[in-house]
Amino acid sequence: MFNGSVNSGTNSRTDESLGKGFNTALNSSDSLLTIDEVQKTLNRSRASVYRYTNTDTRNLNPPFNPRKLNTEFRSDQKDQLLFHPNEVARFAKDILRIKEVTVEIFNSPSSETQNILKAILDELRIISNKLDEQSDKNHSIPNHLQDTDIKAA
DSSP: OOOOOOOOSSOHHHHHHHHHHHHHHHHSSSOOBOHHHHHHHHTOOHHHHHHHBOOOSSOSSOOOOTTSBOOOOOSSTTSOOOBOHHHHHHHHHHTSOOSSOOOOOOOOOOOHHHHHHHHHHHHHHHHHHHHHHHHHHHHSOOHHHHHHHHHHO
């Protein structure tokens, strides 16, 4: 998942708030922004963020609307609204007309799943090396048998 940062050339106060808002995304496990983080990032009121958001009471996941702030996929109406940093940056640039929007992508910190997969990969490499060593021992002819084969010939 991608983390982003939106920078605006309009004024330094906006730059600071936009940068701080996306820094909070770095700490979240799935790197998606909540309404509160979007509010801080865009320096807008909570009500205006809800007004910008592409939601519909009749449709859980409405189709993409380029004039609105589109949420991530939800499986239940009770799920909180989450936003991808790139979508927030697009909205800030295209709709709010914030100039010089930049999205910075950072490597995400290792998750528990990634750590387990790395440990499994290390174990598989050790097993593979041991099997290769065993295979090499089985294919090599011991010296004492090599000498007798030569004398017999």
